[in-house]
Amino acid sequence: MRTTVHGIDIEYEVFGTGRPLLLIMGLGMQMVAWDEEFIELLVAEGHQVARFDNRDIGLSTHVGGPADLMAALGGDASAVPYTLEDMAADTAGLLDTLGWASAHVAGVSMGGMIAQTLAITAPERVRSLTSISSTPALALASPTDAAMAALLGTPARNRDEAIQRALEVFQVIGSPGYPSEPDWIARIAGVSYDRCYDPVGSTRQLIAIMAAPDRTERLRELNMPALVIHGDGDPLITSPGGVATADAIPGAKLLTYPGMGHDLPRPLWPEFVAAITELTGRVG
Template identity: 65%
Template sequence: MRATANGIEICYEVFGEPDGRPLLLVMGLGMQMIGWDEDFIGMLVDRGHQVVRFDNRDVGLSTHLAQEPDLMAVLSGDRSSVAYTLDDMADDTAGLIEALGWDAAHVVGASMGGMIVQALAIRNPGRVRSLTSIMSTTGPSVGQPTEAATAALFAPPAPDRDAAAQRAVETWRVIGSPGFAMDTDRVARVARESYDRGYDPAGTGRQLVAIITADDRTEGLREVTVPALVIHGEDDPLVTPPGGAATADAIPGAKLLTFPGMGHDLPRELWPEIVDAITELTGRETAG
């Protein structure tokens, strides 16, 4: 399905019944909505949610922009190639919530998605019922990646479909969870499906520039009043644990839930506890 929001077209999917608690999943850098596993979504649906996942701008089947990002220029302070900001992506999300016919939604964001839902709660507090920020941070200066994770992030684009799948496996071996076995078949499958749906390295570059040039959100997060949950892996090399701690410290009353052995992904073995924590949060808002 498609919706017009904030001047762009957003591709989305809906799971669950209309009377479920509205829950919006926001994915991270360069990742399409199919990165949210349908089994994980099914667990959320079984716990009383109507779940929507969607492609952010510049990935998958949502609107792709044309401006070429110049990462080196941005790192040198020249922002002339910045096509949009995380605030723009937060406004996309607010527009999608409205287009869905929801007054407000429980929002769950992973990595860059966590940054987007933080910005959404700051800019459009009336659209947010509860906030869950997973493996994310308050700004570019907190939770900085390790050298190995940085190298994986800045690897050159894959030249074809099979190379994209292999690159994904190699990347998740670096940034994934050292305490849990990686499902290499799933990683490769999602990478191939993503390639087929819309492979756009320049789009990922534009998203990365939006992250790098974002303002710190700490002061804005201090004004957030909705129930909040922060989830982080204790072995995350891409957004290191101080990012999660800073997020939880900034949001009044936020709960910080960390997992040993978890890196920059969501191991299947942790899904029950993560879904329980999200459901407790959304239920607390509803009861309140």
């Protein structure tokens, strides 16, 4: 399904019935990275779940324009094509399409940053906030050199290279304490490539992240149930980012998982779902 929000087409899917729960994916990742088996676990616990492609990824609008990361880091505002606030506004517009005056919102990595931004800019739209593998500011959760090198690697030139690159990236940023799932990674990478492969769009998303201000003080103003999930083995957004998020949001619950990296290990899905369900059940 597709809707248009402020001139941006947003591709989305909805599963089940129950408490509204919007899932926001991370940098360069399409909505298919929210595994349908994980979604069905959430549906079974009484949620109506929506997932979607952020702008510049998948089947949503690819905005075009500059993608000069170094210029943006150097302070050139013209090199910032859009902001996390714009992406949060996309999300709010999708809620309108879904007929959800408010919803439970869960985001991973960049999706957690967007979810935090939505909670700050439109708190009336967010019933509860779940921030996964994210941070209020990149400076609070510096990546390892290996993780940064993996993130900024040379873009793939074809489908096979895209799959191989995804396998290599998750070998670096995946969970050291849990078995790798190369078949799942390869399948999602292949499906994503077939839907739409646009590494320049991912760079524009990264620029939006890099240009975002520290959200810590604004998070202190929130008044909603909040859950923070992080892995102590995350090399991309390191665990101090999760601690900083939980410390900033009044009353937030922090769950830190040993051996979890910058992914969502399948053996932990039941625990994630139980924690999210407990959170959303407080509000309805």
